[in-house]
Structure formats: structure tokens, C-alpha cells
Amino acid sequence: MSGTYGLYVVRQTGIHRLHPLTKLVYVLVCLLIGWLIPGVWSPYIVLLIGVVPVALIARVLPEVIKNTIKTAIPFAISLIIVQGLFWTGGTIVRQLGPFSLKAEGLLFAIRGTGRIILAVSGFLLLNYTTRSDELMLALSQKGLPNSISYVVLSTLQVIPRFQRKANTILDAQRSRGLETEGSYLIRMRALMPLVVPLLLGSIVDIEERAIALEVRAFSREGAKTSLLVLHDTRFQRAIRWLLMLGAMAVIGWRFYLWLAPRLA
Amino acid sequence: MNLSVENISFTYPGGAEALRGVTLDIASGEAVAIVGENGAGKTTLVKHLNGLLKPTRGRVIVGEWDTREHTVAKMAARVGFVFQNPDDQIIERTVGDEVAFGPRQLGQSAPDALANATAALEMVELAAESGTHPYDLTAPQRKLMTLASVLAMRTPVVIFDEPTMGQDARGVALIGNIIETLKSEDRTVIIITHDIDFCADHFERVVAMADGRVLADGPAADVLAQADLLATTNVEPPQLIRLAQALGLPGAPLSTDGFIASLRRRDGTR
Numbered sequence: 001m002s003g004t005y006g007l008y009v010v011r012q013t014g015i016h017r018l019h020p021l022t023k024l025v026y027v028l029v030c031l032l033i034g035w036l037i038p039g040v041w042s043p044y045i046v047l048l049i050g051v052v053p054v055a056l057i058a059r060v061l062p063e064v065i066k067n068t069i070k071t072a073i074p075f076a077i078s079l080i081i082v083q084g085l086f087w088t089g090g091t092i093v094r095q096l097g098p099f100s101l102k103a104e105g106l107l108f109a110i111r112g113t114g115r116i117i118l119a120v121s122g123f124l125l126l127n128y129t130t131r132s133d134e135l136m137l138a139l140s141q142k143g144l145p146n147s148i149s150y151v152v153l154s155t156l157q158v159i160p161r162f163q164r165k166a167n168t169i170l171d172a173q174r175s176r177g178l179e180t181e182g183s184y185l186i187r188m189r190a191l192m193p194l195v196v197p198l199l200l201g202s203i204v205d206i207e208e209r210a211i212a213l214e215v216r217a218f219s220r221e222g223a224k225t226s227l228l229v230l231h232d233t234r235f236q237r238a239i240r241w242l243l244m245l246g247a248m249a250v251i252g253w254r255f256y257l258w259l260a261p262r263l264a
Numbered sequence: 265m266n267l268s269v270e271n272i273s274f275t276y277p278g279g280a281e282a283l284r285g286v287t288l289d290i291a292s293g294e295a296v297a298i299v300g301e302n303g304a305g306k307t308t309l310v311k312h313l314n315g316l317l318k319p320t321r322g323r324v325i326v327g328e329w330d331t332r333e334h335t336v337a338k339m340a341a342r343v344g345f346v347f348q349n350p351d352d353q354i355i356e357r358t359v360g361d362e363v364a365f366g367p368r369q370l371g372q373s374a375p376d377a378l379a380n381a382t383a384a385l386e387m388v389e390l391a392a393e394s395g396t397h398p399y400d401l402t403a404p405q406r407k408l409m410t411l412a413s414v415l416a417m418r419t420p421v422v423i424f425d426e427p428t429m430g431q432d433a434r435g436v437a438l439i440g441n442i443i444e445t446l447k448s449e450d451r452t453v454i455i456i457t458h459d460i461d462f463c464a465d466h467f468e469r470v471v472a473m474a475d476g477r478v479l480a481d482g483p484a485a486d487v488l489a490q491a492d493l494l495a496t497t498n499v500e501p502p503q504l505i506r507l508a509q510a511l512g513l514p515g516a517p518l519s520t521d522g523f524i525a526s527l528r529r530r531d532g533t534r
Contacts (some may be wrong), residue, residue, distance in 0.1 A: 048307055155273065165352070168347070168349070168352045168353045171311070171316050171336075171347070172345075172347045172352045172353040173353060173355075174316065174336035174340070175314055175316065175336060175340055175343075175344070175345040175347070175414075176333075176340060176353065176365060176366035176369055176413065176414070176417065177337050177341065177366055177369030177370045177417065178333060178337055178338035178369050179338075179369075180337070181335050181337075192355070193355045194364075196354075196355050197351065197352055197353055197354055197355060200351070200354065200399070201351050201352065204351065233307040
């Protein structure tokens with residue numbers, strides 16, 4: 001991974017070379033379809049048809065799978081517990097002591113988990129194959145204000161920097177005798193000495209970065225020069241339009257499904 | 265406390281091989297400087313001495329303890345480590361409390377922790393700032409506070425990572441005095457530095473590293489006089505040695521007195 005470009009994974013593939021907006025639109029359309037098409041398994045189908053093959057071609061599939069699982073598992077567990085065990089009414093599938101697992105709650109949790117997995121994997125696919133500065137430039141060229149570009153860009157860049165800083169802080173505190181291994185109680189006690197320097201350091205870091213930007217004319221009004229050149233093609237533009245038309249068709253169809261019974 | 269680094273190698277998870285078969289024996293009370301260009305493996309090596317990193321091959325023994333078998337927090341009672349950036353550890357609201365953090369973690373009694381913190385603050389000349397918020401100190405002062413927070417732990421081994429970086433001449437002299445004090449207390453002092461003149465002034469033994477290996481290890485005068493060897497790891501000999509070599513003087517003087525003695529030896533005067 002590259003610390004300079006957020007989560008970007010350097011690979012020489014056709015997916016990496018695509019215009020950032022093409023990938024952004026593709027991922028957003030996948031998410032939209034997965035969320036809007038009815039059915040418990042629709043997010044998973046979109047994931048298998050839309051995200052997995054592209055991640056495979058881009059040679060980032062292992063990274064996408066690993067980090068999607070890491071992110072989605074806590075959500076999945078909490079959804080299954082909350083919706084599966086505390087669903088009001090519904091068909092009881094299994095009795096677990098004082099609790100009963102409901103089929104409707106379970107299906108809701110499966111669908112919810114699928115949506116989260118789809119959103120996380122789509123976001124990761126986009127970020128693993130797209131340099132964040134190129135994505136922001138592409139959005140700026142479409143009229144996004146520079147300040148918003150910077151906020152998004154710095155948020156993406158801050159993740160690896162945060163990880164490195166957290167590791168250094170962990171090393172520094174353990175070297176002063178702070179025990180971080182062992183029971184949950186020990187780990188909880190170690191949390192404050194790790195979080196406080198991370199937060200304070202980050203505030204100082206943000207302030208220094210803001211000053212560094214200001215002294216280099218960041219807030220100057222007027223056009224700015226970009227050293228990056230984004231390559232776009234007529235074919236990609238056509239694909240983007242087709243994807244957006246497809247998304248609009250899905251939205252229209254979904255709206256019709258919602259409206260039709262009310263008009264009947 | 266003796267340290268023994270036995271043929272260790274270390275590869276980072278990303279695959280970068282940072283150490284390749286390093287062997288070092290450091291006796292109790294020795295003062296050792298580790299020099300070398302960035303990426304030579306200096307920091308990776310010293311992180312093995314308190315167990316922050318565990319060797320991929322080989323082992324590190326710190327006074328009978330194998331670092332692989334103990335947590336870093338436990339090793340901290342034996343090996344103190346002063347990190348480069350003070351802001352990576354500040355947790356308390358006052359300088360005094362911050363310096364007492366390490367002793368408290370080690371389970372020292374409250375009076376001992378307080379006494380050790382006070383003594384350490386006096387050593388770094390920050391006793392008057394005991395009640396100040398750490399972030400109200402200047403950056404060089406915060407670095408000295410970090411140093412004090414490790415000195416207060418009273419460990420038999422103290423490791424410094426670039427302690428003179430960002431310090432003015434007065435700060436460098438103060439750190440030099442602290443190192444001399446630690447040496448006089450028979451504590452083992454290990455330093456990573458790019459400040460070769462500081463290294464020549466205070467360290468009797470120098471280890472030069474390059475590409476994850478020990479390039480040279482021996483008395484400071486011997487190692488620091490090898491200009492060609494040091495050049496391979498982008499280190500220049502100290503100014504006095506370079507001047508002596510330019511003048512064709514015998515030996516490798518590390519001090520002004522040594523330089524004058526070399527000058528007299530060449531001229532045949534006493």
C-alpha cells in the first residue's frame with residue numbers, strides 16, 4: 001500500500017489505469033443496484049457479479065476480501081444479534097434459552113450484512129485501484145470546491161499515517177512499562193495512554209498541516225495548476241453515461257414498485 | 265547488565281530484510297554508539313534490545329532474559345528507550361506526572377517514583393517546570409522531558425535514539441553530561457546518532473552499520489578513523505580526526521588534548 005495515496009495499492013492493471021470517475025460511477029451504481037433491487041440475496045449477487053471480478057482483474061481481491069471481512073464482521077454479528085433475537089413477532093427458528101431466533105429478523109440481518117459488505121468492498125475496490133489525488137482532481141474538474149477535495153483527500157491520507165503513529169505511540173508507551181498484553185482489563189487500562197497522544201498529536205499535526213497549506217497559498221482564489229493529467233476516453237465517457245442511465249432506470253423501476261400499489 | 269545479540273536477522277512483514285546476521289556483545293557499564301546512514305538497520309537493532317521487535321532468526325539476551333520470552337513492559341524494567349519524538353508519549357497534564365509515568369508503570373512506590381522523577385527532572389534542568397503542562401514546553405524541552413521520563417525508571421540499560429537532534433549547543437552539552445553521569449553510575453548506555461562529534465566526545469565504542477549488517481565494531485578511535493569504511497555508510501569521521509589525517513598526524517585523536525598530543529608526537533616535542 002502507498003502511504004502517499006491513501007489506500008492505493010500499486011498494480012499495473014487496466015482497472016488501475018481507468019479514469020477515476022469511471023471507477024467511482026461504477027462502484028456507486030453497483031451499490032445502488034445492490035441496495036435497491038428487492039431480495040435478501042441481491043447485495044451478494046451484485047457483489048459476486050460486479051465487485052469480485054473487477055477486484056480479481058485489478059489483482060486486489062485478497063486485500064478487498066481480507067479488509068471487508070475485518071470491517072463487516074462486527075456489523076454482521078451485531079445485526080444478527082439485534083435483529084435475529086429481538087425481532088418483534090415473526091417465525092421462531094430456534095429457541096436459545098430465554099431468547100428466540102426469528103426467521104424474519106435473520107433474513108433482515110442477512111440482507112443488512114450484504115449491503116454493508118457491498119458498500120465496504122466497493123469503497124475498498126475504488127480506493128485500492130484509484131489514487132486519491134487523481135480522484136479528487138477528477139471531482140474538482142467537475143466543479144467540486146478545492147476545500148472539499150482537500151478534506152476528502154486528507155481524510156483518506158490520514159488512515160495510514162494514523163496507523164504508523166499509533167504503532168509508534170504503542171512502542172513508546174510499552175517501552176515505559178505500559179502493559180498492553182493480557183486480559184481485557186489490562187488492555188482497557190492501556191487504552192488512555194495510547195489514545196491521548198494519538199489525539200493530541202493529530203490535533204497538532206492538523207494545525208501544522210493547515211499552516212503549511214496557508215503559507216503555500218492554499219486559500220488563494222482563482223484557478224490552480226495541476227501537474228496531474230487524467231486520461232479519459234470517449235468510450236469511458238459513454239460507459240459512465242450508460243451506467244448512470246442504468247442506475248436511473250433502477251431508481252425509476254423501484255419508484256414504480258413503490259408507487260403502483262398506492263395508485264391501484 | 266550484559267546484552268548479547270546472537271546472530272540475529274529480522275525481516276519486516278512487508279518483506280524488507282532489515283537485519284542480516286548481527287552479533288554484538290555489550291558488557292555492563294559500556295557506552296556504545298551505533299552509527300550509519302538512514303536505513304542501515306540501527307533503529308531496528310535497538311528495538312530488539314527491549315523486545316519491541318523479536319528476531320526472525322537468532323536471539324537477544326538481556327541479563328539472562330531472552331527478549332522473546334518477555335513482554336516489552338517487563339523488559340522496560342531493564343532497558344529504557346528514549347524515542348525521537350516526545351509527542352508520541354505525552355499522556356499526563358504536568359511535566360512531573362509525565363516523568364513519573366514510567367516509574368509508576370514499573371510498580372515503584374509513590375515516594376520512590378516521585379523522588380526518581382524529581383531527580384531525573386533535575387538532571388535535565390527542568391525541575392522548575394514540574395507543574396507545567398508538557399505542551400507548554402518548547403520542543404527541545406519536551407525532548408529533554410522524554411529523556412527524563414526514561415531516566416526516572418532507573419533502568420540498568422538506557423537507549424537513546426538521536427537525543428541531540430533539535431537541541432542547541434547548551435542542550436547537546438547537557439545531554440553529554442547526562443551520558444557521562446550514567447556512565448559513572450555503571451549503567452549501560454547505547455545511542456543511535458548521526459552526530460559523530462558527539463559520539464566521539466562521549467562514547468568509547470562505536471558500531472558502524474550498513475545494509476542491516478555490522479560494518480565495524482571497536483574502540484571509537486579505531487572505527488571513526490576509517491574514513492573509507494565509514495564513507496560506505498555515508499558517515500564522516502569527526503572533525504578532529506579529519507584535521508589530524510589532513511595534517512598527517514599519527515593516531516586518531518578524539519579530543520583536543522589528544523590532537524595536541526598527536527601534533528607533538530609528530531613534531532617530536534613533549
